[in-house]
Amino acid sequence: MSANSIETGAGGGLVKWIDSRLPIFSYMQKEYGEYPAPRNFNYWWNFGALAMFLLVTMIVTGLWLAMQYTPHVDLAFASVQRIMRDVNSGWFIRLVHVNGASFFFIVVYIHLFRGMYYGSFKAPRELLWMLGVVILLLMMATSFMGYVLPWGQLSFWGATVITNLFSAIPLVGDAVVTWLWGGFTVANPTLNRFYALHFLLPFLIVGVVGLHVVALHVTGSNNPLGIEPKSKQDTVPFHPYYTIKDSFGLGVFLVIFAIVVFFAPDFFSEPENYERADFLKTPEEIVPEWYFLPFFAILRAVPAIWFIEAKLAGVIAMFASIFVLFVLPWLDTAKVRSGKFRPIFRWFFWIFIANVLVLGYVGGKPPNETVFEGIESFDFLALGRITTAWYFIHFLVVLPLLGRFERPLPLPESISAAVLGTQKGGGPVGSGAAAKPMEKA
Amino acid sequence: MLGRLGIGFVGVAALVALPLVAATASEDGKPRKPTEQEWSFDGIFGKFDRAELQRGFNVFNRVCASCHSLEFLAYRHLIGIGLSAEEIKAIAAENDVVDGPDEFGDSFERPARPSDPYFQPFDNEQQARAANGGAFPPDLTLITKIRSGPDYVYALLTGYGEELPESLEPSPGTEYNPYFKSWTIAMPEPLFDDAVEYADGTAATAEQMSRDVSAFLAWAAEPELERRKQTGFVVVIFLIILAGLLYASKRKMWADLH
Numbered sequence: 001m002s003a004n005s006i007e008t009g010a011g012g013g014l015v016k017w018i019d020s021r022l023p024i025f026s027y028m029q030k031e032y033g034e035y036p037a038p039r040n041f042n043y044w045w046n047f048g049a050l051a052m053f054l055l056v057t058m059i060v061t062g063l064w065l066a067m068q069y070t071p072h073v074d075l076a077f078a079s080v081q082r083i084m085r086d087v088n089s090g091w092f093i094r095l096v097h098v099n100g101a102s103f104f105f106i107v108v109y110i111h112l113f114r115g116m117y118y119g120s121f122k123a124p125r126e127l128l129w130m131l132g133v134v135i136l137l138l139m140m141a142t143s144f145m146g147y148v149l150p151w152g153q154l155s156f157w158g159a160t161v162i163t164n165l166f167s168a169i170p171l172v173g174d175a176v177v178t179w180l181w182g183g184f185t186v187a188n189p190t191l192n193r194f195y196a197l198h199f200l201l202p203f204l205i206v207g208v209v210g211l212h213v214v215a216l217h218v219t220g221s222n223n224p225l226g227i228e229p230k231s232k233q234d235t236v237p238f239h240p241y242y243t244i245k246d247s248f249g250l251g252v253f254l255v256i257f258a259i260v261v262f263f264a265p266d267f268f269s270e271p272e273n274y275e276r277a278d279f280l281k282t283p284e285e286i287v288p289e290w291y292f293l294p295f296f297a298i299l300r301a302v303p304a305i306w307f308i309e310a311k312l313a314g315v316i317a318m319f320a321s322i323f324v325l326f327v328l329p330w331l332d333t334a335k336v337r338s339g340k341f342r343p344i345f346r347w348f349f350w351i352f353i354a355n356v357l358v359l360g361y362v363g364g365k366p367p368n369e370t371v372f373e374g375i376e377s378f379d380f381l382a383l384g385r386i387t388t389a390w391y392f393i394h395f396l397v398v399l400p401l402l403g404r405f406e407r408p409l410p411l412p413e414s415i416s417a418a419v420l421g422t423q424k425g426g427g428p429v430g431s432g433a434a435a436k437p438m439e440k441a
Numbered sequence: 442m443l444g445r446l447g448i449g450f451v452g453v454a455a456l457v458a459l460p461l462v463a464a465t466a467s468e469d470g471k472p473r474k475p476t477e478q479e480w481s482f483d484g485i486f487g488k489f490d491r492a493e494l495q496r497g498f499n500v501f502n503r504v505c506a507s508c509h510s511l512e513f514l515a516y517r518h519l520i521g522i523g524l525s526a527e528e529i530k531a532i533a534a535e536n537d538v539v540d541g542p543d544e545f546g547d548s549f550e551r552p553a554r555p556s557d558p559y560f561q562p563f564d565n566e567q568q569a570r571a572a573n574g575g576a577f578p579p580d581l582t583l584i585t586k587i588r589s590g591p592d593y594v595y596a597l598l599t600g601y602g603e604e605l606p607e608s609l610e611p612s613p614g615t616e617y618n619p620y621f622k623s624w625t626i627a628m629p630e631p632l633f634d635d636a637v638e639y640a641d642g643t644a645a646t647a648e649q650m651s652r653d654v655s656a657f658l659a660w661a662a663e664p665e666l667e668r669r670k671q672t673g674f675v676v677v678i679f680l681i682i683l684a685g686l687l688y689a690s691k692r693k694m695w696a697d698l699h
């Protein structure tokens with residue numbers, strides 16, 4: 001069937017010759033041409049394609065930076081300045097890479113929250129979801145090490161603080177940290193290995209993204225209604241319908257991205273990192289990059305518990321906050337996928353989002369500063385503890401309970417029935433109509 | 442549980458309200474916030490004022506350069522502030538650099554060339570400290586980036602002369618400057634009226650020189666700024682049109698589905 005479309009397509013002899021030996025053309029045709037996608041994606045479904053675009057952008061700009069960058073403690077800072085000043089268009093390539101990292105996280109976080117809201121992690125898409133969490137972890141490692149490379153004050157002190165976390169491991173902690181550093185402080189060996197790994201990890205990400213897409217194409221995409229397509233009526237071929245829609249989304253994204261790169265290139269960055277690393281001069285505040293702030297808040301929120309000292313407890317909580325995402329498919333036991341038909345879940349979802357935002361805000365504040373003037377006892381540490389607790393309560397208590405006790409709204413008969421409005425009764429006309437402006441376009 | 446929720450929402454409200462509170466309450470402990478200045482290079486269409494940059498370079502070269510370095514600046518970069526190749530050659534030649542080895546293996550001094558890095562007043566940090574009563578005059582290439590803009594430099598340079606508040610101990614070898622991070626700064630007030638003579642006839646008041654040198658340092662930190670904004674304007678317009686076209690195609694393609 002798919003071979004047919006290759007034969008009838010342009011290209012003729014050579015394409016057929018190759019395709020019968022190595023079926024890349026029919027693969028592309030099947031997976032990206034004909035791939036039947038639900039016809040009702042809204043614009044939240046654009047973010048996977050955007051993440052893909054950013055991954056490629058990071059690799060291309062990173063490769064160009066790597067041609068000019070020098071991984072040595074005495075030269076790294078100056079080599080980055082040389083890229084900004086002397087390398088042709090170096091400033092552009094670097095600003096795209098630097099801001100690209102931030103946008104990558106924005107896009108991936110939205111992608112992930114999208115999955116949470118519409119239940120895209122539920123059976124049969126558990127592995128697809130878990131591969132996504134692996135990608136997130138790899139991205140975090142990659143950008144953490146990338147941030148060390150320019151060897152500014154926060155590069156150095158951020159690396160020191162974060163690697164030091166491993167010293168919390170009982171018994172072998174200090175040995176592990178020395179091993180990570182390749183010495184007794186963050187120094188040249190550390191910079192060198194971080195550079196090597198920063199170069200490598202993105203290609204691992206490409207590999208996992210490949211698996212992520214394979215898994216997607218086995219189960220098929222979820223959609224805003226969270227019901228499986230039943231007939232041909234419910235789907236459209238990916239190309240041209242979603243290639244054009246993704247292109248439009250990319251166009252809008254690029255406008256925003258370009259505005260930041262060209263007009264506010266320091267929007268996401270800490271001014272202090274323009275100061276060269278100095279191991280004698282501890283910055284007043286060591287804050288990680290914005291996309292780590294919620295996790296940083298969790299790290300600092302946890303007190304000593306029983307025999308576990310505070311530092312170790314914090315590290316465990318921080319890793320648990322990501323690990324919990326792996327098991328989300330088994331925590332959220334609701335049969336209905338989409339938040340559209342889950343009136344109570346919907347509330348808790350937005351509370352969860354707000355909670356994560358507050359966590360991020362707390363992560364960027366000194367723990368002992370008061371939150372509101374006049375209320376001395378309520379400091380950011382306290383706020384961080386409450387929001388950290390809620391983060392875990394949402395996953396470990398709220399979701400399992402909702403799965404048992406929430407009464408979902410009736411589901412529409414089929415995707416096409418809901419979209420084309422041919423359905424009789426049942427479906428939530430209200431929420432369907434509310435989502436219309438996004439879907440229509 | 443509801444209590445927790447409430448606090449969560451209050452937290453969100455705090456997100457919005459806090460910057461407002463912070464802006465009014467910075468008087469104790471923290472250095473004074475620089476007042477916002479207008480710069481020719483602000484905004485989307487911002488451009489450097491070449492005459493201002495040249496005056497600023499003049500100030501830096503004659504005054505600040507006796508203590509501060511500009512590590513990432515080479516003489517040839519000065520083409521960016523509108524100096525001609527001849528002028529740059531002449532400026533470079535005012536300082537000698539050590540070169541070598543020659544054919545006998547010895548180092549020798551020669552006048553600097555445009556390709557050389559800009560003159561550095563001290564060989565190392567120790568020497569700089571020894572000459573400045575123990576304080577270190579930092580490199581200023583990126584100072585407007587580190588301190589979030591040229592407003593700070595301007596505020597610092599014009600911020601001398603106020604009475605030392607009672608709460609502060611006078612410390613020898615420093616002057617009071619409320620914009621500096623520790624309130625007392627080891628840099629003596631560097632600019633006085635007519636410290637330099639401007640080639641374009643502008644009156645060299647201390648205020649004028651502070652402005653000019655701040656603008657120059659902003660350029661030194663981000664020489665690509667002007668190119669960046671000009672390119673950005675074209676790119677963003679192009680992308681908006683592209684996105685519009687893609688939207689039109691998308692609508693057309695999807696029309697038969699609805």
Ligand code: HEM
Pocket residue numbers: 055058059060061062063064065066069080094097098101104139142143144146147148149150198199202203205
């Ligand atoms: C997943 C993709 C990637 C992410 C999230 C990422 C993230 C980052 C970050 C956050 C920085 C610090 C930027 C700064 O403050 O200066 C950085 C720097 C750097 N990255 Fe990447 N990167 C990625 C891919 C790559 C690849 C594939 C390469 C090389 C082939 C690369 C090469 C570099 C180099 C040489 C630097 C240092 C230069 C600089 O700081 O401007 N990156 N990266």
